[in-house]
Amino acid sequence: MDWQIMFHINKISLDDLKFTVNLTNTMKWDLVEEDFEYMMKLEPNGCFITFDDEKRIGIATTISFDNLGWLGNVIVSENYRGRGVGSLLVRHALEYLVNKHVETIGLYAYIPKVPFYKKLGFEYDSEFIYLKGTAVSMPIKGCTREAVEEDLGKIIDLDRLCFGASRRKLLKPIFLDTENLCQIAIDDSKVLGFIIAKRYAGVAEVGPLVCQEECKDIAVELLKNILNQLKGYKVSMCIPKKETVILKKLVKWGLRESFPLARMFYGEYFGKNYIYMAESLEKN
């Protein structure tokens, strides 16, 4: 039987948010209704839900930055898996992004899901490690400082050079939210790197971190500074496996490697030579 003709896809609406949170809770993704509202605000036509008749059965979200898109929150109710719903959602999301003239689409996949995304046209790019732990304070050298509003333009510019597209629509509200933290390292007027952390009640997501490739020490200082400010918070972050020096430091500071992830791309992606940590798994 062709299962897929039984299912239809809509944009996620506010009425769906209880379902989206309950569904993602089954994977312990720690998302709340406000997270989905935020995603819907960032990409109003790009957050999708699948139905079997009236029954909600799966979701996927996207975000587009010029010609670069990102796919996240792909999840199907357990008793509907293996019937093509996930593939249908991903294809629908791809079609939406391609229609918006997005040329390259990225995602972070659990390693066992790599074959699923490969079948849908994504290619493996590189491995990332998701780390968790409690932030502790450490001695710092003082070569970074808290970013101020006048730095925002430069931060967005450096991020664009590293990421490949401007993430202004994502980074500006995060930066302007006074709960969040941002440290910057500047030499003369050149930004060497920056780091952002989003804070919720006792929990913080660290990232993005972007740093000039030759400035490994600065990347370490940025991390130390932000962790100092987050002392006692439960923190998480997602860092390329190839950043072994930084990874070792993070483990030494008490964070533990939680699980690996594969960054994958649909379409061509030209890796940039920067030290980089993801913003979040859904939105990069």
Ligand SMILES: CC(C)(COP(=O)(O)OP(=O)(O)OC[C@H]1O[C@@H](n2cnc3c(N)ncnc32)[C@H](O)[C@@H]1OP(=O)(O)O)[C@@H](O)C(=O)NCCC(=O)NCCS
């Ligand atoms: C990943 C996930 C979204 C896939 O959704 P799904 O609806 O099961 O996906 P599909 O049915 O399209 O494809 C799954 C498998 O069923 C097979 N399949 C597809 N259509 C089918 C059909 N009509 N009948 C039977 N099997 C089918 C696919 O070939 C695929 O096989 P594979 O496991 O060898 O790749 C789902 O497993 C899930 O929600 N997992 C938990 C959350 C998660 O891990 N999300 C991914 C984060 S990276």
